Amino acid sequence: MKRVMILNIAGIIPAMATPMFEDGSINEAELRNQVNRQINAGANGIFCLGTNGEAYILSKEEKIRVMELFVEEAEGRVPVYAGTGCVGTRDTIELSEKAKEIGIDALSVISPYFAAINQTEIYEHYAALAESVDLPIILYNMPARTGNHLEYTTVAKLAAKYRNIRGIKDSSGNFDNILRYIESTDKSSFSVLSGNDSLILWTLMAGGKGGVTAVANILPEIMVSIYQYWCEGNFEKAKEAQDAIRPIRDCFKYGNPNSIVKRAANLIGQPVGPCRKPFGMVSKEADAAILEAINTYYAQYLK
Secondary structure (H helix, E strand, O other): OOOOOOOOOOEEEEEOOOOEOOOOOEOHHHHHHHHHHHHHOOOOOEEEOOOOOOHHHOOHHHHHHHHHHHHHHHOOOOOEEEEOOOOOHHHHHHHHHHHHHHOOOEEEEEOOOOOOOOHHHHHHHHHHHHHHOOOOEEEEEOHHHHOOOOOHHHHHHHHHHOOOEEEEEEOOOOHHHHHHHHHOOOOOOOEEEEOOHHHHHHHHHHOOOEEEEOHHHOOHHHHHHHHHHHHHOOHHHHHHHHHHOHHHHHHHHHOOHHHHHHHHHHHOOOOOOOOOOOOOOOOHHHHHHHHHHHHHHHHHOOO
């Protein structure tokens, strides 16, 4: 199978949910369907085993199988990104090596989590990975869930030293943090991606390269259009598309965001199933809000 050469880490990359049956097992047929759905919508890449992919609750064997399915179904049409970050450096390297063997095109590696870690330890963690695995690496900053923040100085140091550390996904929700990453790295070789759907256009305007998006599981075409309009130089249409997702993002207040994303996908007829227990309990109030948000989108954006 021909591998995709990643020359430019950019655009809209859906952070895809892992479809599951009611018993929590992986729905492989629907996973394949969702891969094709995103590619057909014009995604610039597909991303498995992130937060929305519930990587935190999958076994190593399940992660390997998900990566295999993504690579098989993508068939080289778009780059396949995979989350291979683990708490430990050795485990991260081992899963990343397996990802390369499977045919994954780039790694998204969340910072070590749960236990507090200093910036020197974070640097050494990523340095060891970069020296061990010859694949493009996208760092992943999500301090609200990991408890650890990737300082821009650490990111700049890693990007300057290791050619295969090619970007960072920032899910801090702090736009100033995104600006720091952009300002302290080389835009020609390092891609700053927004992990917050509401900041994708503003990240592009500041010199970033795009976004890794959860909302693409619900509205893939609208997310793709943000980047397409931006590339065409049509800021007004890009902003219109960016603003159109605000109602669905407002629904995240009703629970774990990836639980809301999966529930919303199901409600619009995309059978990705439930989150694995104990997560995914969504109230009737949330259902009503999700449906209202989707109807608002169809009424306003598609008028």
